[in-house]
Amino acid sequence: MTIPETPPGRALDTGARGGRRHLRDVLGTFATGIVVLTAGRTEPRGMTANSFTSVSLDPPLVLVCVARTAALHDLVLTEKGFAVSVLSADQEPVARRFADRARPRGAREFEAVETAPGVHTGAPLLPGALAWLECRLTAVHDGGDHSIMLGAVLAADRSAQESALLYHGGGFRRLAPARLDA
Numbered sequence: 001m002t003i004p005e006t007p008p009g010r011a012l013d014t015g016a017r018g019g020r021r022h023l024r025d026v027l028g029t030f031a032t033g034i035v036v037l038t039a040g041r042t043e044p045r046g047m048t049a050n051s052f053t054s055v056s057l058d059p060p061l062v063l064v065c066v067a068r069t070a071a072l073h074d075l076v077l078t079e080k081g082f083a084v085s086v087l088s089a090d091q092e093p094v095a096r097r098f099a100d101r102a103r104p105r106g107a108r109e110f111e112a113v114e115t116a117p118g119v120h121t122g123a124p125l126l127p128g129a130l131a132w133l134e135c136r137l138t139a140v141h142d143g144g145d146h147s148i149m150l151g152a153v154l155a156a157d158r159s160a161q162e163s164a165l166l167y168h169g170g171g172f173r174r175l176a177p178a179r180l181d182a
Contacts, residue, residue, distance in 0.1 A: 039082045041122030045072040048099035060153035065146040083123035086131040089163035089174040120154040131158035
């Protein structure tokens with residue numbers, strides 16, 4: 001394979017080989033974990049995301065990228081906080097629900113999913129997740145059609161479960177824990 005050179009300072013021409021779809025396919029080769037991002041105490045919202053990462057352990061910071069058009073976007077800004085549930089391998093139906101743009105909104109958005117309110121944010125947390133975090137919004141940066149939201153971790157914990165739900169190549173995948181006897 002020959003890697004084409006892009007001169008420094010020159011933008012990637014996504015129109016050359018299929019445009020946006022091609023770029024999405026290229027970026028889809030990077031396997032990511034899946035989270036459900038939630039916010040709101042009285043009328044919560046949620047969305048499936050794979051743009052989540054740790055930023056710093058000291059101070060404890062994470063970031064999420066949220067489309068400016070997402071129903072959750074303005075709620076995170078208003079609430080000044082959010083919660084993250086890192087999905088386990090058996091939570092694909094939950095991931096699909098919160099990725100479905102046609103799902104019910106408002107209180108009905110969570111009626112088919114078990115939740116518990118976060119102590120610090122009041123945002124719904126999903127039992128059965130691999131891990132969860134509650135965060136205070138500390139900064140918002142421009143990220144094109146998304147906002148890059150930085151959160152200070154207020155609380156975090158993890159379950160004993162180890163099988164993760166991943167997104168790779170345009171689809172959900174499961175990652176089982178490594179066998180120690182192999």
